[in-house]
């Protein structure tokens with residue numbers, strides 16, 4: 001077999017220098033998907049050099065914003081035209097249902113469309129200098145070479161949240177997607193090139209984080225690193241980026257509270273508690289993994305939730321009856337298994353799930369939707385992100401108690417409140433320490449609204465106007481239109497000069 005050439009560097013598809021490869025298998029049944037190049041540090045170095053050159057002397061940063069925006073809108077159109085091809089590739093890599101991958105592709109196209117629209121208007125800002133002889137303006141410039149590192153749960157979506165604003169602002173980049181899910185990033189590179197992104201502006205390296213990702217946070221020629229992934233990796237990246245004082249954006253995990261008051265619409269709240277916890281088998285950074293329900297409705301609510309959780313149909317990407325899919329890998333399923341075991345050992349009541357799916361699903365990495373009741377603050381299943389189909393249940397007595405429990409986490413990515421009392425909904429939303437709060441809903445997001453975390457869920461924002469600002473430097477240009485001597489220092493040479501004359 002010839003070496004795959006799946007590293008995209010300076011407009012060329014290259015194999016790894018070492019010839020090393022990695023096989024990608026579908027988590028739904030273990031079947032072979034593809035074989036890709038496994039980059040070493042030398043390959044990443046080449047990609048960084050290409051991105052540096054493209055930034056320092058290439059055309060992209062000097063292309064006017066309106067033209068860059070046009071390219072991004074063409075990418076959005078291309079994604080819509082090739083949606084099925086991209087969605088299938090995403091489903092093979094992740095095991096996620098094809099219907100979900102199609103929704104992801106629509107969202108990705110919307111993201112390129114959004115930044116392709118907002119970035120077209122980039123005139124900066126005039127500043128009122130309070131001085132008739134001063135012209136002062138703010139202009140926005142790209143940060144430079146960006147290292148973009150993304151996870152496996154929404155592979156192309158998470159990459160697109162970085163690639164679209166990064167290009168919109170005129171930067172060049174090296175993208176390092178998760179080693180488990182490279183296929184759609186490979187497709188994206190060709191699409192970017194077809195749509196007019198010049199050679200060297202968009203580069204792709206594939207491989208293990210510690211080898212192919214780490215140089216992006218360490219290398220002096222990288223100006224910014226934007227990372228989405230786990231807390232521990234985020235800490236490592238921020239620490240190594242500090243040595244060269246890179247700009248850093250971190251989108252990390254969550255342990256998101258779903259607060260349900262007794263006056264909530266019961267069926268809607270149960271149904272959405274299910275969505276919150278079990279969509280994509282809980283492999284969602286904003287999953288509602290902590291259900292916090294008012295004491296008076298606990299029994300009725302949890303009984304209804306458990307009944308529905310038991311009923312969820314698991315299956316592979318192309319199983320029309322499936323409602324959710326497998327976990328990403330055997331290793332991740334082992335982690336979730338241990339996480340639930342420890343929770344039960346610490347005193348949680350296992351109401352349903354807590355085991356692997358059997359029968360025809362044994363070939364894949366399926367884990368049954370799991371409800372852990374009677375948990376308390378401080379237990380590991382309440383504190384740590386599980387990133388699997390596991391929801392814990394706690395109770396509260398009043399508004400203050402609900403807010404206290406919801407905020408009792410190191411994370412702060414997202415959360416929800418369910419109540420028909422509009423005032424209470426707003427009060428609780430205002431007090432929740434999270435980057436997104438849903439009222440009577442769970443999970444929706446908008447490309448035009450900022451996304452990101454409080455606390456150890458990270459810093460920086462993706463999407464929305466701030467999502468573009470992350471990739472820009474604001475430069476103040478100050479012009480004195482009537483220059484003269486400032487008079488700050490006494491000019492003692494003046495008399496000498498006068499004497500000479």
Ligand code: NAD
Nearest residue numbers: 150151152177178209210213214229230233251252253285
């Ligand atoms: P991860 O941290 O293991 O890996 C994420 C990426 O970082 C991968 O590309 C990986 O190869 C790379 N990486 C690993 N070690 C590295 C290193 N030392 N230097 C540079 N890169 C390195 O995370 P994951 O398991 O792929 O994803 C799951 C995590 O992502 C969860 O914690 C989840 O909450 C989080 N996540 C957050 C958001 C958000 O918007 N906040 C969105 C999706 C996922």
